[in-house]
Amino acid sequence: MSVLQRTALFFTIIGALNWGVIGLFQFDVVASLFxxxxxxxxxxxxxxxxxxxxxxxxxxxxxxxxIVRTEHRVARTT
Structure with missing residues (x-):
């Protein structure tokens, strides 16, 4: 997994958590912080x-x- 994909995954998780809080508590964390x-x-x-x-x-x-091939290649080079 590339750095771009990991960064994108991080932001997607942040967005998902924000949507979870909106759904459960009707509170938008991003909007309240910014x-x-x-x-x-x-x-x-x-x-x-x-x-x-x-x-x-x-x-x-x-x-x-x-995906598996890429992960094995990265693991061998580090």
Whole structure:
């Protein structure tokens, strides 16, 4: 898994946790921390999370053999 994919996964998890809090408690953590849903910083974070989700689509549809091969190659080089 590349650095880009790991970073995208990190942001996707952050987004998923935020959505979980919204669903359970009706509280938007990103909006509360950065000045509301309409603030520039919040909108940037929402956009980054959305792009990260699109990057993760590549992982979802990648054949599992390629993922395992890539992980073994990285493990041998480190």
């Amino acid at each position: 000045g509301g849903q309409g603030s520039v910083v919040s909108r940037i974070i929402y956009t980054v999370v959305g792009i990260a989700g699109l990057v993760n689509l590549g992982i979802l549809f990648k054949p599992s053999e390629e």
